[in-house]
Amino acid sequence: MKKINRRDFLVKSSAAAAAFAATPGVAYSQVVGGGGNFTDYRALVCVFLFGGNDSFNLLVPSSDAEYNVYAQARQNLAVAQADLLPITPAVPDVVDFGLHPSATGMQTLFQNGAAAFVANVGPLVEPTTKDEFFQGSVTLPPQLFSHNDQQDQWQSLRGNAPSSTGWAGRMADLIRTSVADQQMATNASLFGSNLFQSADETVAYVMGPGGPIQFEGFSLDPNNILFQQREAFRRVVDAQYDSIYERGFADVQKRAIDAAETVTAAIASAPQLNTVFPQSQLGTQLRTVARLIAVRDQLQMQRQIFFVAMGGFDSHDDQIQNQPGLLGGISDGIKAFYDATVELGISDSVTTFTQSDFGRTLTSNGDGTDHAWGGNQIVVGDAVFGQRMYGSYPLLQIDGPEDVGGGRIIPSTSADQFAATLAKWFGVDDADLGVVAPNINNFAARDLGFMV
Numbered sequence: 001m002k003k004i005n006r007r008d009f010l011v012k013s014s015a016a017a018a019a020f021a022a023t024p025g026v027a028y029s030q031v032v033g034g035g036g037n038f039t040d041y042r043a044l045v046c047v048f049l050f051g052g053n054d055s056f057n058l059l060v061p062s063s064d065a066e067y068n069v070y071a072q073a074r075q076n077l078a079v080a081q082a083d084l085l086p087i088t089p090a091v092p093d094v095v096d097f098g099l100h101p102s103a104t105g106m107q108t109l110f111q112n113g114a115a116a117f118v119a120n121v122g123p124l125v126e127p128t129t130k131d132e133f134f135q136g137s138v139t140l141p142p143q144l145f146s147h148n149d150q151q152d153q154w155q156s157l158r159g160n161a162p163s164s165t166g167w168a169g170r171m172a173d174l175i176r177t178s179v180a181d182q183q184m185a186t187n188a189s190l191f192g193s194n195l196f197q198s199a200d201e202t203v204a205y206v207m208g209p210g211g212p213i214q215f216e217g218f219s220l221d222p223n224n225i226l227f228q229q230r231e232a233f234r235r236v237v238d239a240q241y242d243s244i245y246e247r248g249f250a251d252v253q254k255r256a257i258d259a260a261e262t263v264t265a266a267i268a269s270a271p272q273l274n275t276v277f278p279q280s281q282l283g284t285q286l287r288t289v290a291r292l293i294a295v296r297d298q299l300q301m302q303r304q305i306f307f308v309a310m311g312g313f314d315s316h317d318d319q320i321q322n323q324p325g326l327l328g329g330i331s332d333g334i335k336a337f338y339d340a341t342v343e344l345g346i347s348d349s350v351t352t353f354t355q356s357d358f359g360r361t362l363t364s365n366g367d368g369t370d371h372a373w374g375g376n377q378i379v380v381g382d383a384v385f386g387q388r389m390y391g392s393y394p395l396l397q398i399d400g401p402e403d404v405g406g407g408r409i410i411p412s413t414s415a416d417q418f419a420a421t422l423a424k425w426f427g428v429d430d431a432d433l434g435v436v437a438p439n440i441n442n443f444a445a446r447d448l449g450f451m452v
Helices: 006-023 065-077 104-111 130-135 147-156 167-178 225-238 244-268 281-294 320-342 413-427 428-434
Strands: 041-048 059-061 097-099 115-122 187-189 304-308 350-356 376-378 388-391
Touching: 041 065, 041 147, 041 281, 041 320, 041 413, 059 065, 065 320, 097 104, 104 115, 115 413, 147 167, 147 350, 167 187, 167 304, 167 413, 167 428, 187 244, 225 244, 244 281, 281 304, 281 320, 304 320, 320 350, 350 413, 413 428
Parallel strands: 041 304, 041 350, 115 388, 187 304
Antiparallel strands: 059 097, 115 376, 350 376
16 A cells, blocks of 8 residues: 655645535535425436527427528528427427427427426516617626626626625525535535535535545545544544634535545445436536435435536537537436436436526527527426426527527526526525525516426
8 A cells, every 4th residue: 555645645635625615615514503394305406508508409490480580590500490309399389399400318308298498598687678778778787798707697697786696505595494404515516616506604515527526545444544544634623723714724624524425425325327327527417416316315415406517518610510419418418317317216306407608699600609698498307397388489580679689689588587486496485586586576477387
């Protein structure tokens, strides 16, 4: 057994703790008061698509008149009408729709009633028309069409006010006294620190795509020399310190060790899943989420919010070549995850949904698309009123009634409404929806109706 010198030991231990302690960071049991108010289990899984997903090529009007408008706007980026995968909404519309040919898994979920689409949704402070946009008579989210700013808008719903918390973080704060016995934080990320799960009172748990990041130089085997190093480090962090900073640092280290060991042990005891996940970044993350959900009882979990993500959606170039793999990756990953929840008997208690920076321009730049605004989002699970489309799908016409330039479509449904609908199902009181979605009272519908 190779020994680790003292300097390497401390460096590697601190580095592992830092992975858990970033803001948001270390997992911890949220013991902040009385609890036990929830009698069931529910989980939300956010799949964030970094870069701006061109979702008007995912969900496409297939009726002749509407498809011809779409094809004229999209030019060389249009999906061939004959290649669209047909879908049959439970509530027929005057317009038919189809899915991108790579989205076979999503087609199956929709047809089976386990998936729904929310059309033309995006960040809004208040309802906005094209005339109001150009007249400057409405408040708009700042820095529209900017990656970082619009990612923050989706994750925080901050509108035009600064915010250091995200809407998942605020949900965790609101329910914290009802989940006081949980052995893992309500929020968990498998894709690094994020604003979505940042909070004032609670702390999210950041892990790797395959599970907790382990401390190098430690072992739980008493016969291993690394067990002695672990015990030595424990004595260091358990010591009494006069400085508040030293005590705080020691507490972070202790919580990081406890979190890694508790969650790793729980995952190790998870049953083997028969569901086959894609061998992809998203597939790996979702497989880990499924394993964590499988051990929910062992960790005494009642409410969980997971953050997973994939990138590559900033399709300024090579969109025709890259989009099939990207949309197929979303479809296959989410379909496998749903199948795993069915296998675990928990599909009516787990809801998966997508978010992305923004939609893309309808117009082609010759090889791809540019930054836009509204787009279509996916919601999946047996608690979803599936095989339906919610919101208002826009006319995909250049210079049309919802185009503010270059095929940038104004959202007709706000991200606040989308989030509030999910928050209400998760267990947030209606009176507190304004905490989760600060601009919700500016919109007529607080609940879009896509959850049971």
